Amino acid sequence: MNQELSEQINNVKSVLEARLSTLEDKRSILRSVELKALYEQIKTLPDENKAAYGQAVNELRQQLSQLVAESESSAQALSAIDVSAPFAINSTKDRRPGLLPANSGSEHPIMSEQAKILDIFKGMGFSVVESREIDDDWHMFGALNFPEGHPARDHYDTFMTTQTDVNGKQWIAPAHTSTMQNRILEHYKPDLENGSPIAVVIPGRVFRNEDVDARHEHTFYQMEGVYVGENVSIGNLIATLKVFLESYYEAEIKVKTQPFYFPFTEPSLEFSMSCPFCNQAGCRVCSYSGWIEMLGCGMIHPNVLKFAGIDASKYQGFAWGCGIERFIMLKHGIEDIRLFESGRLDFLRQFSLGGGGEQ
Numbered sequence: 001m002n003q004e005l006s007e008q009i010n011n012v013k014s015v016l017e018a019r020l021s022t023l024e025d026k027r028s029i030l031r032s033v034e035l036k037a038l039y040e041q042i043k044t045l046p047d048e049n050k051a052a053y054g055q056a057v058n059e060l061r062q063q064l065s066q067l068v069a070e071s072e073s074s075a076q077a078l079s080a081i082d083v084s085a086p087f088a089i090n091s092t093k094d095r096r097p098g099l100l101p102a103n104s105g106s107e108h109p110i111m112s113e114q115a116k117i118l119d120i121f122k123g124m125g126f127s128v129v130e131s132r133e134i135d136d137d138w139h140m141f142g143a144l145n146f147p148e149g150h151p152a153r154d155h156y157d158t159f160m161t162t163q164t165d166v167n168g169k170q171w172i173a174p175a176h177t178s179t180m181q182n183r184i185l186e187h188y189k190p191d192l193e194n195g196s197p198i199a200v201v202i203p204g205r206v207f208r209n210e211d212v213d214a215r216h217e218h219t220f221y222q223m224e225g226v227y228v229g230e231n232v233s234i235g236n237l238i239a240t241l242k243v244f245l246e247s248y249y250e251a252e253i254k255v256k257t258q259p260f261y262f263p264f265t266e267p268s269l270e271f272s273m274s275c276p277f278c279n280q281a282g283c284r285v286c287s288y289s290g291w292i293e294m295l296g297c298g299m300i301h302p303n304v305l306k307f308a309g310i311d312a313s314k315y316q317g318f319a320w321g322c323g324i325e326r327f328i329m330l331k332h333g334i335e336d337i338r339l340f341e342s343g344r345l346d347f348l349r350q351f352s353l354g355g356g357g358e359q
């Protein structure tokens, strides 16, 4: 075999050996293009060189296999590490443990933005009650005017336990925060009858059986709003939401409603705001339409009031439900809802105070 060929093999050898240390899947080195190219070359060589060259390439492959096997067995031999240790117990640099930096934590953006949203409603006189993460069929559907077999139940496909409650119904991971409406109405009914309206916002985690993509998650956050009093009109509903949105987005907005359908509100509306990011000139956020759909809302259905023992001829109310992530995504230009639950530190650090530390 001539010198040129053996140099070629040596070059590939040093390239692949250097690469091996950087590879997570060490075994992939045996499928590298460089190695394949050496094998491909065999058929182009004159017959007198073929045997020696082929043997040299095979040897290289064997050496690489050996290195791969060694690194695999040494990886298995690594001792277990204590990831919860408060200091660098596994440091090999020197025997004294180094303290880990303490500035690496920050509040999750859902929590910090939710706090801002709740503050706005508290300023308008709303109380805050947290939702729950497991509920029964009555609160998920029945109390919200979805009778058994109602087709609208299909829009709330979520997770259920195999265990059942006293009525033989499976427990449900709530698909919306509206499951709390009946409890809120019952709980605050005495206040209502003493002359103070019910005004409550209900943040909570909800669940759906979704095909997960950039806009859909199986687990996300919603906020429900419930207001009941005397002489309450749809104008009060629109004004409340407009004040909230202007305050959260720190911009003047116009609002638009379209008829929609929910069993638990009548009439039901889809609520849109004028795009605060382009002043309706058209931008990516509003898909160049100037409007952004924000939430579903409506006047509470008289049946829902009746199920909670409230006199629907005397009192009226409105309710809305909205996705917290959607508000935050719009505000901060986030394009993928999956980032919130991803645990990705590069995403989370953008929301930490002072922009995040080094660690």
Ligand SMILES: [Zn+2]
Pocket (backbone or CB within 6 Å): 275, 276, 277, 278, 279, 280, 281, 282, 283, 284, 285, 286, 287, 288, 290
């Ligand atoms: Zn826009």
